[in-house]
Amino acid sequence: MKKKKIVMFGSYVADLTGIAEHLPKAAETVFGDEFKIGPGGKGSNQAVAAHRAGADITIVTKIGRDVFGQLATDFYRKENINTEYVLVDEEKGTGVALICVDQQTGQNQILVIPGACTNFTQSDIDKIRVVLQDADILLAQFEVNMEALAQVIGIAESAGVMVVLNPAPAREISLETLQKVDIITPNEVEAEALTGVAVPDEAGAKAAADVFHSWGIPSVIITMGKQGVFVSTVEGTRMVPARLVEAVDTTGAGDAFNGGFVTGISEGMDLFAAAEFGNMVASLSVQKFGTAPSMPLREEIDKLV
Numbered sequence: 110m111k112k113k114k115i116v117m118f119g120s121y122v123a124d125l126t127g128i129a130e131h132l133p134k135a136a137e138t139v140f141g142d143e144f145k146i147g148p149g150g151k152g153s154n155q156a157v158a159a160h161r162a163g164a165d166i167t168i169v170t171k172i173g174r175d176v177f178g179q180l181a182t183d184f185y186r187k188e189n190i191n192t193e194y195v196l197v198d199e200e201k202g203t204g205v206a207l208i209c210v211d212q213q214t215g216q217n218q219i220l221v222i223p224g225a226c227t228n229f230t231q232s233d234i235d236k237i238r239v240v241l242q243d244a245d246i247l248l249a250q251f252e253v254n255m256e257a258l259a260q261v262i263g264i265a266e267s268a269g270v271m272v273v274l275n276p277a278p279a280r281e282i283s284l285e286t287l288q289k290v291d292i293i294t295p296n297e298v299e300a301e302a303l304t305g306v307a308v309p310d311e312a313g314a315k316a317a318a319d320v321f322h323s324w325g326i327p328s329v330i331i332t333m334g335k336q337g338v339f340v341s342t343v344e345g346t347r348m349v350p351a352r353l354v355e356a357v358d359t360t361g362a363g364d365a366f367n368g369g370f371v372t373g374i375s376e377g378m379d380l381f382a383a384a385e386f387g388n389m390v391a392s393l394s395v396q397k398f399g400t401a402p403s404m405p406l407r408e409e410i411d412k413l414v
Contacts, residue, residue, distance in 0.1 A: 181195065
């Protein structure tokens with residue numbers, strides 16, 4: 110079966126990661142043990158996860174004309190990822206994420222400065238219109254300027270492209286735009302922020318999913334950490350169990366899931382099987398440090414299968 114073409118419209122940021130014995134509290138200074146610079150950003154991470162998992166994916170993102178932007182293009186070329194739609198902003202710098210990782214638990218704190226990714230212009234939209242219309246699946250997130258995101262989703266929906274929206278980090282979005290989404294993939298925090306319904310367990314996830322459905326979104330995928338993934342579709346609901354592993358760095362786990370999930374969809378899996386596939390990708394990614402560099406290759410995923 111021919112794989113469906115995926116276009117990822119979203120962010121690239123450079124990850125500046127510090128690793129320490131524990132995360133700093135308010136006003137506390139903590140000595141770190143290690144520092145790394147690498148490629149990141151929710152959009153880019155998800156696209157890299159999908160690419161390494163074997164998907165046919167095109168990256169649409171925006172960087173600055175600076176050293177962090179060069180880091181992006183160097184990484185993409187090393188990964189054999191097409192950079193045709195990696196746009197360059199002449200005014201804003203490349204986005205950065207300041208990441209602190211707890212060496213003991215793998216938990217993290219992240220401050221994101223999106224930079225160029227929040228400056229997609231009308232000219233940019235015109236440049237990417239054809240590739241959007243030619244896609245089978247659009248994958249998008251919230252680390253971009255929202256007016257550009259709304260326009261991109263509208264173009265995709267009008268062309269009959271399946272729209273998969275990972276609403277992260279949670280931000281206000283119009284109901285008109287949400288009604289053009291086919292599959293929404295929040296985590297439990299984002300689901301509550303958007304619907305107003307707490308998601309502590311499966312019952313909460315179902316209640317939140319019902320709100321999304323009432324807005325016209327056919328399929329809802331809520332990632333819930335160790336509890337697993339709640340899937341709600343016209344075919345019914347199911348809790349897909351998490352794959353419990355010893356995590357060394359949970360940064361990018363949600364991105365790994367989303368990249369794996371859309372890869373499964375592109376290969377003809379139903380939503381439940383695609384969620385299981387996404388879980389496998391995420392479980393492998395958290396066993397390594399970093400975000401994009403931690404995304405597993407297809408042969409690693411197949412071994413786990």
